Amino acid sequence: MYRLLNLYLVHVSRNAAQAKKRLEEKKGLLEKIEHKFITDQISQEAYDRHCTKIHPEIDTFLEETDLHRYESSNLEKAVTQCLQMAQDQSGAWVSAGYEGKQQLQRLVFPDGMLFDKKKGVVRTPRVNSLFAAIPLLARVSGENENAIHQRIA
Numbered sequence: 001m002y003r004l005l006n007l008y009l010v011h012v013s014r015n016a017a018q019a020k021k022r023l024e025e026k027k028g029l030l031e032k033i034e035h036k037f038i039t040d041q042i043s044q045e046a047y048d049r050h051c052t053k054i055h056p057e058i059d060t061f062l063e064e065t066d067l068h069r070y071e072s073s074n075l076e077k078a079v080t081q082c083l084q085m086a087q088d089q090s091g092a093w094v095s096a097g098y099e100g101k102q103q104l105q106r107l108v109f110p111d112g113m114l115f116d117k118k119k120g121v122v123r124t125p126r127v128n129s130l131f132a133a134i135p136l137l138a139r140v141s142g143e144n145e146n147a148i149h150q151r152i153a
Contacts, residue, residue: 016065023061030054082107086131107131 030051037047085092085104092104105113111125 019061019064023058023065026054026058026061030058082130086134089131 033042033047033050033054036042037044042050085107089104089108093101096104108128108131109124109126110128114123114125115121116123
């Protein structure tokens with residue numbers, strides 16, 4: 001699980017670095033255009049045309065850098081606690097009080113749980129990606145174990 005998280009964080013860091021680089025390029029281009037306008041090298045019309053094109057691009061790159069930013073000084077500690085809780089969800093549920101159960105529910109199902117009265121079914125629009133990965137990893141791990149036992153037998 002740590003490897004998956006580390007791969008994800010490396011991917012996020014790369015995306016953030018690329019977005020930041022493109023942001024700096026666009027800001028530099030905007031400064032050049034402003035300089036040309038100030039020194040009467042381009043007309044007001046050309047300046048406005050370029051600015052209306054560049055400003056939305058800058059806003060987009062700013063949003064991208066905000067999306068890819070993750071800040072946690074205790075990331076490893078938080079991941080460890082989350083993994084421990086993920087390994088014993090039922091134990092955490094049983095030992096938790098009312099507020100603890102609400103927190104656990106919000107952690108596993110960030111968008112909440114919905115109840116369809118007509119069908120009598122509970123729906124979960126989204127599952128936290130950490131918890132969603134557990135069944136997939138367990139299946140892969142189980143397949144690997146079966147393959148090892150078959151080779152031994």
